[in-house]
Each structure stands twice: as structure tokens, then as C-alpha cells.
Amino acid sequence: MIELRHLTKRYGAATVVDDVSLTLGSGLIAAVVGTSGSGKTTLLRIINRLIEPTAGQVLIDGVDIAQGPPHLLRRRIGYAIQGYGLFPHRTVAANIATVPRLLGWPSAQIRARIDELLALFQLDPAAFRDRLPHELSGGQQQRVGVARALAARPELLLMDEPFGALDPVIRAAAQEDLRLIQRQLGTTVILVTHDMEEAVTLSNRIAVMDRGRLLQFGTPAEILTAPATPFVQALVGTAERPFRLLALSRVADLREPGFTEGPVLSPQASLREALAQCLWSGRSALPVAGGGIVTLEALRAHAAGGRAG
Ligand SMILES: Nc1ncnc2c1ncn2[C@@H]1O[C@H](COP(=O)(O)OP(=O)(O)OP(=O)(O)O)[C@@H](O)[C@H]1O
Numbered sequence: 001m002i003e004l005r006h007l008t009k010r011y012g013a014a015t016v017v018d019d020v021s022l023t024l025g026s027g028l029i030a031a032v033v034g035t036s037g038s039g040k041t042t043l044l045r046i047i048n049r050l051i052e053p054t055a056g057q058v059l060i061d062g063v064d065i066a067q068g069p070p071h072l073l074r075r076r077i078g079y080a081i082q083g084y085g086l087f088p089h090r091t092v093a094a095n096i097a098t099v100p101r102l103l104g105w106p107s108a109q110i111r112a113r114i115d116e117l118l119a120l121f122q123l124d125p126a127a128f129r130d131r132l133p134h135e136l137s138g139g140q141q142q143r144v145g146v147a148r149a150l151a152a153r154p155e156l157l158l159m160d161e162p163f164g165a166l167d168p169v170i171r172a173a174a175q176e177d178l179r180l181i182q183r184q185l186g187t188t189v190i191l192v193t194h195d196m197e198e199a200v201t202l203s204n205r206i207a208v209m210d211r212g213r214l215l216q217f218g219t220p221a222e223i224l225t226a227p228a229t230p231f232v233q234a235l236v237g238t239a240e241r242p243f244r245l246l247a248l249s250r251v252a253d254l255r256e257p258g259f260t261e262g263p264v265l266s267p268q269a270s271l272r273e274a275l276a277q278c279l280w281s282g283r284s285a286l287p288v289a290g291g292g293i294v295t296l297e298a299l300r301a302h303a304a305g306g307r308a309g
Contacts, residue, residue, distance in 0.1 A: 001023065001024065001025055001026050001060075001061055001062075001188075002023070002024045002047070002058070002059070002060050002156060002188060002190075003022075003023045003024075003057075003058070003059040003060075003062075004020055004021055004022050004023075004043075004047075004056070004057075004058055005021050005056055005057045005058075005059065006019050006020070006021055006055065006056040006057070007019070007020045007021070007043065007046060007053050007055070007056035007057070007058065008020075008053060008054050008055040008056050009039070009042055009046060009051065009053050009054050009212075010054045015212050016037075016039045016042050016212050017039045017042050017043050017046065017053070017212050018039075018211070018212035018213045019056070019213070020039075020043060020056070020209075020212075020213070020214045021056075021214070022207060022214060022217045024188065024190070024205060025188075026061075026155075026186070026188050027186045027187070027188055028188060028189075028203075028204040028205055029179075029182060029188075029189040029190075029191065029202060029203040029204050029205070030189070030190050030191070030203055030204070030205040030206070030207060031191050031192075031193055031198065031199035031202060031203035031205070031206050031207070032044065032190065032191065032192045032193070032206075032207045032209060033192075033193060033194070033196060033199045033206060033207070033208055033209070033235065034208055034209030034210055034235070035209075035210060035235075036194075037211075038209040038210050038211060038212065039209055039211075039212040040160075040192040040209055041160055041192060043192075043209070044158050044160055044190060044192055046058065047065075047077070047156075047158060047190065048070075048073065048074050048077045048079055048158055049065060049066075049070035049073055049074070050070075060076075060155070060156065061155075075099055075102060075103055075152060075154075076152075076154055076155060076156070077154050077155075077156045077157070077158060078148075078149030078150050078151075078152075078154040078156070078157040078158065078187070079149055079157075079158045079159075079160075080145050080146050080148075080149040080157065080158070080159045080160070080162045081145070081159075081160045081161070081162065082160060082161035082162060082164040082165055085145060086133040086141060086144060086145060086148070087133075088132070088133050088134065089132070090132075090133075091129065091130050091131060091132060092114075092118070092123075092128050092129055092130070092131050092132075092133070092136070092144050093111075093114045093129040093130065095133070095144060095148050096113075096114045096117055096118075096144065096147050096148045096151050097110050097113075097114060097151065098148060098151070099148075099151050099152040100113060100151050100152050103152055105152075113151060114129060114151075115129070117147040117150065117151060118147065120147070120181060120184075121143040121144075121146070121147050121177060121181075122143075122177075123140060123143060123144070128140070128144075138165060138166060138167075138170070139166055139170040139173070139174060142162065142163065142165070142166060142170075142174055143174070143177065145162065146159075146162060146177075146178065146181075150181070150185065150187065153185070154187065155187065155188060156187070156188050156189075156190070157182075157187050157188070157189045157190075158189075158190050158191075159189060159190070159191040159192065160191075160192045161192055161193060161194065162174075162178075162191070163175060163193075163195075163198065164193075164194070171198075175198060175201065175202050178202065179202060189203075191203065196235065196236055196237065196244075197244070197247075199220070200220045200223075200224065200236075200244050200247060200248060201247055201248070201270075203220065204219065204220075205217060205218065205219060205220075206218065206219070206220055206223045208223065208228075208231075208232050208235060210231050215228055215229050215231060215232050216228035216229070216232050220244075220248055221245070221248060223236060224236055224241055224244055224245055224248075225245070242303035242304065243272055243275075243303070245302070245303055246270065246271040246272040246274075246275055246299065246302065246303050247270050247271070247272040248270075248271075249270065249271045249302065250267065250268055250269065250270060250271070251265045251266065251267050251268070251269045251270075251271065251273075251274050251288055251294055252267035252268065252288075253271070254271060254274075254294050254298050254299065254302060255267065255288050255292040255293070255294060256292060256293060256294070256295070256298065257292055257293075258285070258292060258293040258295075259287065259293065260283070260285045260286065260287050260293050261283075261287070262281055262283045262285070262286045262287060263277055263281055263286060264286070264287050264288070264289050265277060265286050265287070265288050265289065265294060266288075266289055267288055267289060267290060271294075271299055271302060274286065274294050274299060275296075275299045275303075278294075278296045278299065283296075284296045284297070
């Protein structure tokens with residue numbers, strides 16, 4: 001569990017992080033969203049002590065991170081940033097090995113970990129471990145950047161716009177990667193993003209910031225259905241809200257008994273995809289793999305329910 005208590009950061013007269021408190025349970029993904037300059041990156045960097053707060057505390061599993069030297073803390077916290085931050089003259093393997101080396105892991109264990117992570121990120125170890133970063137595509141570099149951040153099995157992974165440089169298609173795949181890997185490893189993740197869509201689909205909690213202040217911290221459904229302030233409402237985009245709400249649930253959640261013709265939906269597909277399929281195929285209901293159907297009426301009710309709630 002990570003707990004921020006009354007965190008404040010001032011530069012001269014400017015307060016860039018203003019009395020931020022929140023608690024995030026282990027194994028959850030939190031997205032930090034907000035306008036440019038709202039203090040998101042500063043907040044993230046306070047957590048791994050790249051920046052020291054003016055006031056307030058960060059506790060990880062009840063222990064104040066101000067105790068002990070920052071470099072030891074950073075070995076327990078993965079950090080992945082936009083542009084991937086890979087060392088350009090080091091191979092993929094050497095990049096991933098950075099923190100395990102600092103921790104003094106035996107080389108055989110490091111080698112095994114490199115191959116394990118490359119396989120986890122669907123990069124063939126034999127083909128990729130000896131390449132230099134410039135010999136990789138943007139998406140591959142991004143995966144190596146996240147693999148490096150996860151190498152020493154950190155309890156906490158901080159990500160600052162990690163997918164910002166990726167084109168939309170690769171971005172979706174990278175998000176899916178992260179979701180699967182996070183589920184497998186149980187790592188707690190705090191992710192800064194400009195992309196509300198990414199925040200809603202990827203995270204269990206969303207923190208909305210404006211001018212250094214935390215306006216709201218809640219589940220994506222709470223943020224979408226009960227925005228705390230007009231600013232939050234504007235940020236989540238009223239017009240798109242029903243669609244975002246649909247993106248949060250899976251076909252399996254809305255499945256009902258029945259049989260119908262048409263393209264078969266995966267139970268894991270989002271309701272947003274189901275709606276798109278219904279509209280695209282011109283049908284009022286579609287079959288679900290493994291049995292049952294999803295109806296357009298139920299999809300509409302689900303989307304509208306969010307608006308009413
Ligand atoms: N070292 C510094 N000295 C003075 N002001 C700073 C410093 N670092 C950041 N700031 C200011 O603090 C504010 C918050 O910056 P921060 O990078 O945390 O915002 P952000 O929400 O991450 O923005 P963006 O989305 O544009 O990356 C900005 O107004 C920035 O100009």
C-alpha cells in the first residue's frame with residue numbers, strides 16, 4: 001500500500017503540489033490525469049525522491065520513504081518515462097540488467113531474469129538481448145523500458161507518459177501488455193497520462209489534478225458518473241462519457257440468455273466494442289462465444305445508467 005499524506009511542493013512563491021493526500025492499495029493501477037503543469041510529474045518524482053517535498057510524507061507499506069537513502073529507495077521502485085530513457089550505448093540486456101546489477105544479483109540470475117522479461121514482453125530473447133536501442137522500433141524500445149523498470153521486481157512501478165510517443169495502434173497493444181503483466185506480477189502502478197481514455201481503460205483508480213491540487217481520487221466509474229467539480233466533468237468529456245462507461249465493462253458482464261445470428265463477441269471484449277459491432281453489423285443483438293447474447297437495448301441502458309447515476 002502507498003499513502004501520500006499532505007504532500008506539498010513549492011518553488012519560491014509557486015505551489016506546484018498543494019496538500020495532496022491519497023491511499024492506493026497494493027496491486028492496483030492508479031492514473032494521474034490533469035492539465036499541463038498541474039503537478040503530475042512533480043508528484044510522481046516526489047514518490048521516488050527525485051524531488052524532495054516541501055512538506056508531507058510518502059509511506060510505502062506504512063514506512064516513511066524519507067527514512068533511508070534515496071538511491072536505495074529507487075532500487076525498490078521501477079520508473080518508466082516517455083522516450084523510454086534507455087542507455088543508447090548499452091545492449092537491451094545491459095539496459096534491463098541495470099538495477100539487478102546494482103543490487104548485486106548473481107550473473108546467472110540476471111541473465112535468467114533478462115530472458116524471462118523479454119519473453120514476457122514477447123521479444124525473442126535470442127533475437128533481442130544483444131541489440132542496441134537504436135536497432136529497435138519505438139514500441140520495442142517502450143517494452144524494453146518497462147521491462148527494465150520491472151527487472152528487480154519492484155513493489156511499485158511509476159510511469160510518466162510511458163505510451164506518449166507511440167502511435168495509437170501500438171499504444172493499445174502496449175497498454176494491453178501492461179495490464180496483463182501487471183496482473184501476473186501484482187505490481188502496484190502509478191501512471192501519469194494526458195490521455196483520459198488510457199486512464200479509464202487501464203486503471204483501477206484515477207487521480208485528477210489541477211494547479212497542484214488533487215480534485216478527485218476514485219474509481220473510473222466514480223469519476224465518470226459523479227465528477228467532483230465542473231473541471232473534472234470537463235476533463236472527462238461529457239459528450240463521450242457513455243462510451244467511456246461502456247469501455248469499462250466487458251461483454252461477459254452484460255451477457256443474457258438467448259440465441260441470435262451474427263458476428264460472435266468474445267466475453268472479454270469491451271461493451272464499447274460490442275456496441276460498435278452491433279452498429280456496424282446493423283443488428284439489435286449479437287451472440288457471445290460460449291453462449292448467450294448481448295442486446296443493443298441492454299448496451300443503451302448501461303450507457304444511459306451512467307449518465308443518470
Ligand atoms: N524545478 C522547478 N522549478 C520551478 N518550477 C518548476 C520546477 N519543476 C516544475 N516546475 C513547475 O511546476 C509546475 C508543475 O510541473 P509538472 O511537471 O509537475 O507538471 P505536469 O502536470 O507533469 O505537466 P505536463 O503535463 O505538462 O508534463 C509547472 O508549472 C512547472 O513549471
